Amino acid sequence: VNINQQWPVPYRRFDHRPVADSYCEAMFPFCPTGNMDGMIPYMNNWDVISVFRLQAPVWEFKYGSLLGKMHIMHDAIGFSSAERGKNYTMEWYELFQLGNCTFPHLRTETSAPFWCNQGAACFFEGIDDIHWSQNGTLEKIGEISGGQFNDMAKWVQQDNQTGIYYETWTVRSDPSPNSTLWFDSYDCSQFVHRTYRYLTQQGALLSSRSQTRFFG
Ligand SMILES: CCCCCCCCCCCCCCCC(=O)OC[C@@H](O)COP(=O)(O)OC[C@@H](O)CO
Numbered sequence: 744v745n746i747n748q749q750w751p752v753p754y755r756r757f758d759h760r761p762v763a764d765s766y767c768e769a770m771f772p773f774c775p776t777g778n779m780d781g782m783i784p785y786m787n788n789w790d791v792i793s794v795f796r797l798q799a800p801v802w803e804f805k806y807g808s809l810l811g812k813m814h815i816m817h818d819a820i821g822f823s824s825a826e827r828g829k830n831y832t833m834e835w836y837e838l839f840q841l842g843n844c845t846f847p848h849l850r851t852e853t854s855a856p857f858w859c860n861q862g863a864a865c866f867f868e869g870i871d872d873i874h875w876s877q878n879g880t881l882e883k884i885g886e887i888s889g890g891q892f893n894d895m896a897k898w899v900q901q902d903n904q905t906g907i908y909y910e911t912w913t914v915r916s917d918p919s920p921n922s923t924l925w926f927d928s929y930d931c932s933q934f935v936h937r938t939y940r941y942l943t944q945q946g947a948l949l950s951s952r953s954q955t956r957f958f959g
Pocket of ligand 1: 756760803816834837838841842845911931932
């Protein structure tokens, strides 16, 4: 073992997002109601934007609260502009669904393993109150200015261009509580944590009654 090895292995970022291989097929269109080129609306600097913590069981549309009972949750962030009177949802998830990010493909014509594991941010107008509150969480955690929102929007675009691969698995050295984290996951909840961290670094005061749990 390399004694200088840094654990966990840092998440690898890239300088651009490649076009996904046509072999990769999505069961559902990615970010169907979002702006096609991922643009995020510009707010007036003096606007007051409420920030919401959103959480719902993964695949609730298909299995209801089932995965929530195993604490397998999808995390997102909601925004509400006082000046525009509009709500928005921002989330990060797989382009080709969870299975493709969890298991690779074996293809005769390409070297194994072949992955269809891109993930990306999705920003769209509206917050589906029922979806988030019926089996999960819809909680106001703070307010930011329009200027702070605009800075965050720029940061999300950069984050989205460089952090392109979804990682389902968290890999540890052994099952014990004090095991070494070898590889961290990179999923919806990590995006939410990164965004909270960015906003608090910009001076936002965010507080939640409960923690945004990592899966596992
Ligand atoms: C054949 C599939 C096998 C998959 C087995 C996976 C076992 C490990 C489960 C780990 C789950 C981690 C999920 C972490 C949260 C996350 O990244 O969620 C993103 C996405 O999976 C959520 O999907 P949806 O619930 O469909 O929500 C997306 C919608 O909100 C889009 O608007």
